[in-house]
Amino acid sequence: MILIDGKKAAAELREELKQEVLQLKAKHNKVPGLTVILIGDMAPSQIYVRNKEKSANEVGLKSEVIKYPEAVEEKTVLDKIEELNKDENISGILVQLPLPKHIDKQKVIETILPEKDVDGFHPMNVGNLSSGYESSVPCTPLGCYLMIKKIEPNLSGKKAVMIGRSNLNGKPMAQLLLKENCTVTITHSKTKDLKAECLEADIIVAAVGIPELVKADWVKKDAIVIDVGINKTEKGIVGDVAFDEVSKVAKALTPVPGGVGPMTIACLLKNTIECFKRSQK
Numbered sequence: 001m002i003l004i005d006g007k008k009a010a011a012e013l014r015e016e017l018k019q020e021v022l023q024l025k026a027k028h029n030k031v032p033g034l035t036v037i038l039i040g041d042m043a044p045s046q047i048y049v050r051n052k053e054k055s056a057n058e059v060g061l062k063s064e065v066i067k068y069p070e071a072v073e074e075k076t077v078l079d080k081i082e083e084l085n086k087d088e089n090i091s092g093i094l095v096q097l098p099l100p101k102h103i104d105k106q107k108v109i110e111t112i113l114p115e116k117d118v119d120g121f122h123p124m125n126v127g128n129l130s131s132g133y134e135s136s137v138p139c140t141p142l143g144c145y146l147m148i149k150k151i152e153p154n155l156s157g158k159k160a161v162m163i164g165r166s167n168l169n170g171k172p173m174a175q176l177l178l179k180e181n182c183t184v185t186i187t188h189s190k191t192k193d194l195k196a197e198c199l200e201a202d203i204i205v206a207a208v209g210i211p212e213l214v215k216a217d218w219v220k221k222d223a224i225v226i227d228v229g230i231n232k233t234e235k236g237i238v239g240d241v242a243f244d245e246v247s248k249v250a251k252a253l254t255p256v257p258g259g260v261g262p263m264t265i266a267c268l269l270k271n272t273i274e275c276f277k278r279s280q281k
Contacts, residue, residue, distance in 0.1 A: 001248070001252065006263045009266075010262035021060040021273065030089070032275070033062035033092070034063050034064075036094045039095075052094075059269050078111050094268070095109075117136050121138065139264045155203070159203070160202065169207040170186055170205075182203070195218045202220075206225070206240035209229055227259060239254075
């Protein structure tokens with residue numbers, strides 16, 4: 001079995017991006033800039049934003065974090081986004097989710113210019129992705145996709161099953177694999193026989209938030225299994241896949257932690273650079 005090491009894959013991608021930033025700096029005399037807006041003091045969000053900032057600096061991006069207290073007014077945040085939209089030195093804008101209840105998430109996402117939306121959540125980017133046009137792709141599915149392609153460069157004709165239909169992962173992941181000529185099934189909590197669906201799959205992407213849902217007898221021999229789940233349990237952090245048993249049948253499998261997570265952040269940097277390149281055309 002191939003253990004898909006997300007830390008190693010992310011380090012390799014960051015190295016490529018670092019070289020690309022140097023080339024862009026030489027060509028345009030400026031570097032891509034990423035601004036992250038962080039509201040409130042939720043520990044996971046703070047850790048995540050810190051990692052984003054560290055990685056951005058490592059590849060040579062200009063990076064800033066704007067922090068607001070939990071009680072900040074929605075208008076203050078939207079006005080700040082409008083200001084960042086107009087700033088030519090900023091290539092990418094990201095508002096760290098989840099947001100406090102009094103702030104409308106959709107309004108925030110739609111205020112960010114589609115061409116600066118490094119999360120790929122703006123309806124315009126979602127539409128472009130599903131239509132097969134150029135777009136920013138959400139970072140987690142993009143990371144999953146790049147890891148799958150490393151294991152299996154030719155995905156044409158493969159059967160892929162997404163467990164989970166979120167806008168964050170399941171739907172964009174399906175679009176990326178459709179583009180590769182996979183036959184894609186999106187499953188969810190109302191799917192009749194989830195195990196039977198999974199047993200058909202050459203590729204399984206589990207992103208549903210149920211600890212160790214996918215067992216060895218759900219996985220056909222030599223399937224590629226990508227585990228997006230992060231679940232806190234008495235055993236510690238586990239994914240949506242029962243790692244020890246599935247590792248005995250799968251061709252390749254991501255660990256949790258250390259699989260998808262590091263690639264998500266590396267893909268955020270990749271998206272920032274792509275937004276910069278498009279803005280310079």
